[in-house]
Amino acid sequence: MSPSKPRVRLPETAAVGEVIEIRALITHVMETGNRTDAEGRRVARNIIHTVTAHFEGELVFKAELGSGISANPFLAFHMRVPGPGELRVAWHDDDGGITIERYTLNVE
Amino acid sequence: MNAKVEVPAKVRKAVEFGSAGMGEKPIVTTAANTLFDCIDRRTLLVATCAAAVSNALVSGKTFAGGVVSDRAAAALANPTPLTPTPQFEKAFADIVGNAALVEDGLSLELPEEAENGNIVPYRVGVESPMTPEDHVTRVHLLSTQNPQARVATFHFTPLSGQAAVQGRMRLAKTQEVIAVAVTSANVHFIARQIVHVGIGGCGEG
Numbered sequence: 001m002s003p004s005k006p007r008v009r010l011p012e013t014a015a016v017g018e019v020i021e022i023r024a025l026i027t028h029v030m031e032t033g034n035r036t037d038a039e040g041r042r043v044a045r046n047i048i049h050t051v052t053a054h055f056e057g058e059l060v061f062k063a064e065l066g067s068g069i070s071a072n073p074f075l076a077f078h079m080r081v082p083g084p085g086e087l088r089v090a091w092h093d094d095d096g097g098i099t100i101e102r103y104t105l106n107v108e
Numbered sequence: 109m110n111a112k113v114e115v116p117a118k119v120r121k122a123v124e125f126g127s128a129g130m131g132e133k134p135i136v137t138t139a140a141n142t143l144f145d146c147i148d149r150r151t152l153l154v155a156t157c158a159a160a161v162s163n164a165l166v167s168g169k170t171f172a173g174g175v176v177s178d179r180a181a182a183a184l185a186n187p188t189p190l191t192p193t194p195q196f197e198k199a200f201a202d203i204v205g206n207a208a209l210v211e212d213g214l215s216l217e218l219p220e221e222a223e224n225g226n227i228v229p230y231r232v233g234v235e236s237p238m239t240p241e242d243h244v245t246r247v248h249l250l251s252t253q254n255p256q257a258r259v260a261t262f263h264f265t266p267l268s269g270q271a272a273v274q275g276r277m278r279l280a281k282t283q284e285v286i287a288v289a290v291t292s293a294n295v296h297f298i299a300r301q302i303v304h305v306g307i308g309g310c311g312e313g
Contacts, residue, residue, distance in 0.1 A: 019269035032278075034255050060267045063275075068251050068259035070227045070276040070309070077262075080238070080269030 006101055008089055013106045014081045022053065022061075023076045026091050026099065032067035048073055050092040055105075056085040083107055190284050190302070192252035199257040203248050203288050207296040214247075214297035216287040225279040225309035233272030234289045234297055238264070244271035246290045253283035278309030 006026035014020045026048065033045025047067055053060040061077040079087070087103045192200075217231040236244045243266050249259040259278075264271045271289065279285070282304045289297040 032255070055267060058267055059263070059265050061265075061273075062263040063273070064261040064263075066256050066258045066260060068249075068254050068256055068278050070278055074275050076274045078268055078270040078272060080267060082267065 013108050015108050016081055018081050019078050021078055025074045027072050030071040046094045048091050048093045052090045054088045196252045196257040209296050209298040214289045214299040216299035216301050218301045218303050221304045223306040225305040227276050228279050229276050231274040232287045236271050238266050238269055240266050243292050244289050245292050248288045250286040254280045279305045280308045281305050
């Protein structure tokens with residue numbers, strides 16, 4: 001199961017040098033691997049294990065997540081605006097699903 | 109300290125009347141209260157209580173300078189009512205190694221009471237210039253009671269601008285949550301917060 005369409009919120013425009021907040025939410029079961037089904041079989045772990053944010057190819061933020069992160073993982077992080085450009089956020093899950101979204105940031 | 113003697117009575121009251129009023133008290137007092145709450149449940153000796161509360165009170169204060177302390181080691185060594193899992197101990201040792209731990213500077217915000225352990229909001233952040241020469245590189249979020257101790261590791265760069273992150277975590281049961289931040293100069297900061305969990309998360313069973 002590949003993650004569904006994520007929602008990312010960041011300002012449309014910002015000043016160079018300003019630290020902006022980026023909020024990212026994605027729908028995902030974040031199956032822990034600790035649960036068993038009705039027949040007593042262990043349900044395989046399937047979580048988003050890595051989230052990365054790059055701006056113009058440079059790493060802004062990376063999160064390595066464990067099964068202790070809630071379903072539909074939400075992250076709010078920051079970026080010091082170096083100039084106009086493209087923010088690329090990627091979510092990777094255990095099933096090999098990768099969701100990549102791109103957002104344009106303009107400067108004032 | 110007289111305060112130590114007075115706190116248990118308040119706590120018993122808080123326990124009797126439920127937790128509704130606890131959120132209105134000052135942070136330091138509630139931190140002590142929640143700790144006492146656990147201890148009451150486990151009926152530990154009063155002497156242990158006093159030591160634990162004095163720890164809680166001290167760690168709730170802001171120190172003037174970056175005081176390096178071995179309180180983390182002491183807290184882990186103490187037979188507290190919330191004995192960390194062996195998995196936590198290993199993860200913590202792997203992260204911290206022999207580094208000294210700075211108690212002041214890293215903030216870890218979690219609710220003191222979480223009815224639903226499946227969704228517990230956290231915010232962790234540390235003051236840093238976030239320059240190429242001096243920035244926070246990693247923040248680890250650890251659980252002392254969950255089946256998996258390592259909840260998350262966050263990586264920052266100078267482009268992050270600010271070493272702060274918020275999200276939502278699972279807590280299997282009442283426990284202490286630990287955050288450790290590591291800077292580019294290899295300085296280690298630690299913060300901790302006890303969370304009382306109503307219905308546990310992590311989907312065990």
